[in-house]
Amino acid sequence: MSVLVVGSTALDSIKTPKAENPRLLGGSASHAAVAASFFAPVKLVGVVGDDFPRPYVQLYERHGIDLAGLQRVTGQTFHWAGEYEVNMNNRRTLTTELGVFADFNPVLPDAYRRTPYVLLANIAPSLQSHVLDQMQRPRFVIADTMDLWLNIALDDLLELLKRVDALVLNDSEARQLTGEDNVVVAARRIHQLGPRYVIVKKGEHGSLLSGPEGRFICPAYPLEKVVDPTGAGDSFVGGLIGCLATARGSVEKALRRGMVHGSVVASFCCEGFGLKRTTKVTRDEIEDRVARLQAMARI
Amino acid sequence: MSVLVVGSTALDSIKTPKAENPRLLGGSASHAAVAASFFAPVKLVGVVGDDFPRPYVQLYERHGIDLAGLQRVTGQTFHWAGEYEVNMNNRRTLTTELGVFADFNPVLPDAYRRTPYVLLANIAPSLQSHVLDQMQRPRFVIADTMDLWLNIALDDLLELLKRVDALVLNDSEARQLTGEDNVVVAARRIHQLGPRYVIVKKGEHGSLLSGPEGRFICPAYPLEKVVDPTGAGDSFVGGLIGCLATARGSVEKALRRGMVHGSVVASFCCEGFGLKRTTKVTRDEIEDRVARLQAMARI
Numbered sequence: 001m002s003v004l005v006v007g008s009t010a011l012d013s014i015k016t017p018k019a020e021n022p023r024l025l026g027g028s029a030s031h032a033a034v035a036a037s038f039f040a041p042v043k044l045v046g047v048v049g050d051d052f053p054r055p056y057v058q059l060y061e062r063h064g065i066d067l068a069g070l071q072r073v074t075g076q077t078f079h080w081a082g083e084y085e086v087n088m089n090n091r092r093t094l095t096t097e098l099g100v101f102a103d104f105n106p107v108l109p110d111a112y113r114r115t116p117y118v119l120l121a122n123i124a125p126s127l128q129s130h131v132l133d134q135m136q137r138p139r140f141v142i143a144d145t146m147d148l149w150l151n152i153a154l155d156d157l158l159e160l161l162k163r164v165d166a167l168v169l170n171d172s173e174a175r176q177l178t179g180e181d182n183v184v185v186a187a188r189r190i191h192q193l194g195p196r197y198v199i200v201k202k203g204e205h206g207s208l209l210s211g212p213e214g215r216f217i218c219p220a221y222p223l224e225k226v227v228d229p230t231g232a233g234d235s236f237v238g239g240l241i242g243c244l245a246t247a248r249g250s251v252e253k254a255l256r257r258g259m260v261h262g263s264v265v266a267s268f269c270c271e272g273f274g275l276k277r278t279t280k281v282t283r284d285e286i287e288d289r290v291a292r293l294q295a296m297a298r299i
Numbered sequence: 300m301s302v303l304v305v306g307s308t309a310l311d312s313i314k315t316p317k318a319e320n321p322r323l324l325g326g327s328a329s330h331a332a333v334a335a336s337f338f339a340p341v342k343l344v345g346v347v348g349d350d351f352p353r354p355y356v357q358l359y360e361r362h363g364i365d366l367a368g369l370q371r372v373t374g375q376t377f378h379w380a381g382e383y384e385v386n387m388n389n390r391r392t393l394t395t396e397l398g399v400f401a402d403f404n405p406v407l408p409d410a411y412r413r414t415p416y417v418l419l420a421n422i423a424p425s426l427q428s429h430v431l432d433q434m435q436r437p438r439f440v441i442a443d444t445m446d447l448w449l450n451i452a453l454d455d456l457l458e459l460l461k462r463v464d465a466l467v468l469n470d471s472e473a474r475q476l477t478g479e480d481n482v483v484v485a486a487r488r489i490h491q492l493g494p495r496y497v498i499v500k501k502g503e504h505g506s507l508l509s510g511p512e513g514r515f516i517c518p519a520y521p522l523e524k525v526v527d528p529t530g531a532g533d534s535f536v537g538g539l540i541g542c543l544a545t546a547r548g549s550v551e552k553a554l555r556r557g558m559v560h561g562s563v564v565a566s567f568c569c570e571g572f573g574l575k576r577t578t579k580v581t582r583d584e585i586e587d588r589v590a591r592l593q594a595m596a597r598i
Contacts, residue, residue, distance in 0.1 A: 087480050181386050184521045205504040208521065217518040217595050222483045222507065260598050296516050299559050299593050 306420025
């Protein structure tokens, strides 16, 4: 079954202690859509300006991503520039130029409205809700978010949470949202806000699923070298929902399998700047790394 | 088969934001010996002063711990006092009074010298080596350490590392020892210093085994409440070697199983001050939690 992905489509200028890469293809929807495309057909919803490079459109197309929902308007594409410190864990934003993204109003083509799996990748929660308003009884909805929305759009986010099946957020965001320092307790509290499933991302330490059937501790694939972690979280959730859309059996089992696959796609994402490594990966390489990760986590 | 445990035997005064507990039974050897005793017979090597409370001796005895190697000398027992911050991750030392520990010279009773499994719990690496000098062809030797010895006794530690099968240390210590920020690479580098097996502890994020057969990602048991993490690392390595001493099959498989059991004993340790919770646990409760952890980690 297919997956609808809405989020940001951006140009990322990424500086690390070792290299500088201007105007890479980035944004939450780009990373998530490419990650999901390894497993299921993807429909993209986003907006780009008239400066958006043609090769990036072709990149989406090579991954079979449906672009009927990608608006192309006059103006500049959303541009983000950031710099990582030596240990690659801390980053600071150098520039945020919203461009055409400032007036983004996601309008779904008719053919998109019955997509069974919906990923509301990281954008303003009011836009995420607006997309849900246009959907016809989706089977499973996952929302991702970030600290920015907890700070400036908390009420919108709380409204959204009543309408989603799963929320994905990182550990510090889970703490901020609940005021609870213990991540296990924080995940439990978030259920009370709406989502039946809560997935807490912990970067290199993996992720934790909390749901009605219990918890799942998902390991991260141990990497010897991280080139650029930008988009790793988006790749994780993209791989997760793509895998979920093709799964049979119980939701909980499918989520476990999806998280492991998402974790592996995220590991590839970290091995190159922007989408450079992810777009070169094959499904076989993903399954090979999944098998290795399973072997490493086998008790 | 039995386990020899050498390390510190101390009185710990522990302050948290919620409570204060003076002169609890503590020290690396106490935590490790009690943890190991759930799985195998334990022989303790340590030193206490004439102020060491009789109930603490009885506590060791209730766990069937052989005390022939516990020296009782005139003077004060090693006393450590520390305080935890609200999130229980940061602690600061308030007092360190070495007492009789300052002149500790571990001398092994004859009956100890052929013990097949040896845990060199956290003490000065020169003392750890001195214990090894007295052993007759042990089957498997694990050494634990701490940042203090990296700072003041690095040469002694490097000498020791050539003689042990496994080194256990936490992630920041692995980074410090190798000058390598990536923990996976750091573990690999430590093999070159001697140990065939390297176990990196990551607190609430679990631990990582690196060995000739590959890696094992060991999850931590997710706790909703941490009362006092003092001794959790010692409990982990104690449970690990106790479990290892009773295992059949390959070393690597036994280490995986041992790490999971150690992880569970450590989780109980965190649920009470000092050894209060650990000493109340039954083997059945440990196996029950191991089964839960296995279910949570199953992909």
